[in-house]
Amino acid sequence: xxxxxxxxxxxxxxxxxxxxxxxxxxxxxxxxxxxxxxxxxxxxxxxxxxxxxxxxxxxxxxxxxxxxxxxxxxxxxxxxxxxxxxxxxxxxxxxxxxxxxxxxxxxxxxxxxxxxxxxxxxxxxxxxxxxxxxxxxxxxxxxxxxxxxxxxxxxxxxxxxxxxxxxxxxxxxxxxxxxxxxxxxxxxxxxxxxxxxxxxxxxxxxxxxxxxxxxxxxxxxxxxxxxxxxxxxxxxxxxxxxxxxxxxxxxxxxxxxxxxxxxxxxxxxxxxxxxxxxxxxxxxxxxxxxxxxxxxxxxxxxxxxxxxxxxxxxxxxxxxxxxxxxxxxxxxxxxxxxxxxxxxxxxxxxxxxxxxxxxxxxxxxxxx
Ligand code: G3I
Numbered sequence: 001x002x003x004x005x006x007x008x009x010x011x012x013x014x015x016x017x018x019x020x021x022x023x024x025x026x027x028x029x030x031x032x033x034x035x036x037x038x039x040x041x042x043x044x045x046x047x048x049x050x051x052x053x054x055x056x057x058x059x060x061x062x063x064x065x066x067x068x069x070x071x072x073x074x075x076x077x078x079x080x081x082x083x084x085x086x087x088x089x090x091x092x093x094x095x096x097x098x099x100x101x102x103x104x105x106x107x108x109x110x111x112x113x114x115x116x117x118x119x120x121x122x123x124x125x126x127x128x129x130x131x132x133x134x135x136x137x138x139x140x141x142x143x144x145x146x147x148x149x150x151x152x153x154x155x156x157x158x159x160x161x162x163x164x165x166x167x168x169x170x171x172x173x174x175x176x177x178x179x180x181x182x183x184x185x186x187x188x189x190x191x192x193x194x195x196x197x198x199x200x201x202x203x204x205x206x207x208x209x210x211x212x213x214x215x216x217x218x219x220x221x222x223x224x225x226x227x228x229x230x231x232x233x234x235x236x237x238x239x240x241x242x243x244x245x246x247x248x249x250x251x252x253x254x255x256x257x258x259x260x261x262x263x264x265x266x267x268x269x270x271x272x273x274x275x276x277x278x279x280x281x282x283x284x285x286x287x288x289x290x291x292x293x294x295x296x297x298x299x300x301x302x303x304x305x306x307x308x309x310x311x312x313x314x315x316x317x318x319x320x321x322x323x324x325x326x327x328x329x330x331x332x333x334x335x336x337x338x339x340x341x342x343x344x345x346x347x348x349x350x351x352x353x354x355x356x357x358x359x360x361x362x363x364x365x366x367x368x
Pocket of ligand 1: 119242
């Protein structure tokens with residue numbers, strides 16, 4: 001049986017016993033061994049994806065977020081489908097709540113995502129093809145990025161736009177945006193975002209770059225020309241590597257490290273934006289599964305965080321209770337709930353939390 005981690009109260013009691021709380025400035029934010037403290041010692045961001053509902057309804061999650069995170073990203077509430085479900089009536093309640101929360105607690109906020117093929121409202125694909133359709137896309141980007149001007153530090157302006165299996169020029173995905181406007185829609189979206197908030201760092205965000213299997217190798221190759229072109233036009237500042245890992249996928253540290261260097265050479269910041277570790281191929285036994293997830297994560301993170309252009313790590317959720325990997329289409333075949341995140345569903349730290357902590361500790365210090 002693995003030893004249970006001390007909970008927050010026990011940790012504080014332990015610190016109090018040695019007089020350590022005297023130097024702690026604020027209650028929920030002060031743990032010296034938190035992921036936040038470890039990240040900050042290296043000049044890194046650490047954070048997670050959240051929804052306003054989770055933060056409002058789960059006090060233990062809220063406490064863990066404030067203890068471990070100096071950054072947040074919106075899981076869903078800044079997506080077009082949530083902001084403008086009916087044409088012309090924008091609903092910002094959830095997004096506003098998150099930005100206010102981040103501002104109040106001095107967390108770096110990441111906007112996710114202005115342009116994504118998977119989440120436009122139902123009315124959008126037809127509307128894009130109407131005369132003036134392009135203005136709709138640009139108006140959406142202008143509205144959502146402009147609303148939080150100066151308050152959202154990083155934006156995933158365009159998400160998941162390459163997909164070579166669609167056999168389009170530039171290996172672009174055959175999305176409703178590509179169909180309606182051709183490949184120029186990506187640069188245009190960045191241009192509008194830049195105007196809407198010149199202070200925000202603008203990112204291109206995408207998945208499936210990590211493994212050494214052929215399709216990931218092809219995607220690493222395909223994304224570089226797009227980024228080089230956007231960079232030459234000073235439209236993009238960084239790339240978000242989603243890093244949805246899966247234990248069992250082959251990982252070649254040397255090749256991945258070289259990919260990160262290639263991105264840095266273009267002059268890009270790199271964020272690991274949606275980190276989690278799928279355990280779909282592992283046995284049901286919890287302790288064995290957690291160990292293997294942690295080991296796989298550590299091997300990846302040690303390589304990724306070695307590149308100083310990598311500015312931070314965001315996990316896609318903080319606790320297993322909030323993972324997308326338990327949704328119907330992704331769940332394990334045996335029905336056992338997935339455990340891809342640093343906290344379990346009782347908000348106890350898992351071996352993955354310690355793997356992340358170890359990789360943060362091993363990372364080189366970033367120069368300011
Ligand atoms: O809120 C409604 C709820 O009212 C309704 O009862 C329920 C019924 O299905 O749906 C709820 O909305 C769902 C929402 O998650 C909140 O749970 C949506 O149907 C569902 O599509 C949505 O899934 C999100 C998905 O993106 C699509 O937007 C996941 O939470 C989110 O984790 C996932 O995140 C993506 C990133 O944005 C991009 N990269 C991949 C990543 C994982 O798929």
